């Protein structure tokens with residue numbers, strides 16, 4: 068007997084979802100920040116990528132004490148952001164609050180406390196522990212460059228509703244960039260949620276067991292591809308744990324939504340192996356044992372491959388326009 072029952076509840080359409088859920092308070096303010104960022108980098112002739120990163124939560128109460136979460140720490144998104152910046156893109160980094168961020172990821176959520184990276188000098192001053200200094204210098208130089216050029220914009224979300232409202236707003240603003248924008252959807256977005264009108268207002272009391280019935284989150288990729296950014300270069304990720312399902316499910320997503328690339332990854336080996344799937348090709352990126360030993364990051368292979376394909380996408384679009 069299965070503990071889980073995938074009920075037959077109808078999926079509401081995305082429009083109904085947006086009409087019946089409350090947008091985050093900060094939405095208007097974030098839209099203004101995105102407009103300013105997009106105008107500035109578009110005028111400078113820079114390409115822009117939207118990266119989504121980290122997991123979304125599903126609250127169980129309107130005055131939320133409890134929520135359902137997932138495993139994602141935002142490693143993929145934060146790491147990818149650094150490689151996109153190196154390739155000359157301006158990055159809108161839409162991430163789960165407190166998940167990993169580009170550059171600081173090298174020192175946060177790690178086994179070391181930040182104080183371990185420091186040392187007390189004989190003259191009483193403090194500095195970086197010489198063991199860590201070369202790597203820290205390299206990270207610091209890149210960090211200061213993006214600060215100077217203001218090529219990285221941070222936006223955060225917590226719940227799946229925050230995520231969907233923000234995604235719709237940001238992509239609609241970016242649609243003005245047409246084929247010059249890329250959308251790299253690496254966030255682990257909840258598939259199920261409890262609509263606000265079906266949640267209790269206050270903390271659920273522990274008077275016995277708890278049975279949850281959840282609705283399915285609408286498939287937002289469809290309106291994104293068709294209406295929000297019809298000319299954008301859209302890359303989504305597909306995560307599975309069963310290798311037998313991975314490629315078929317990824318292909319199914321590609322056919323269903325009609326976007327450009329699905330990056331298929333298995334939970335256990337996602338840091339060393341992915342497959343880039345398009346309508347007519349499959350391209351595996353796999354780190355060798357030597358590369359793993361040298362701490363090569365798989366994103367250093369994924370991002371150049373995607374930017375190459377984005378070039379082609381732009382060239383073809385130019386060609387079609389002529």
Ligand code: PAZ
Pocket residue numbers: 121138139140141142143144252253254255256304305306307332334337
């Ligand atoms: O955040 P992380 O680096 O631990 O994990 C990355 C990932 C597995 C969430 C990402 O590669 C991914 O597959 N995102 C899409 C998940 C999905 O909704 O299928």
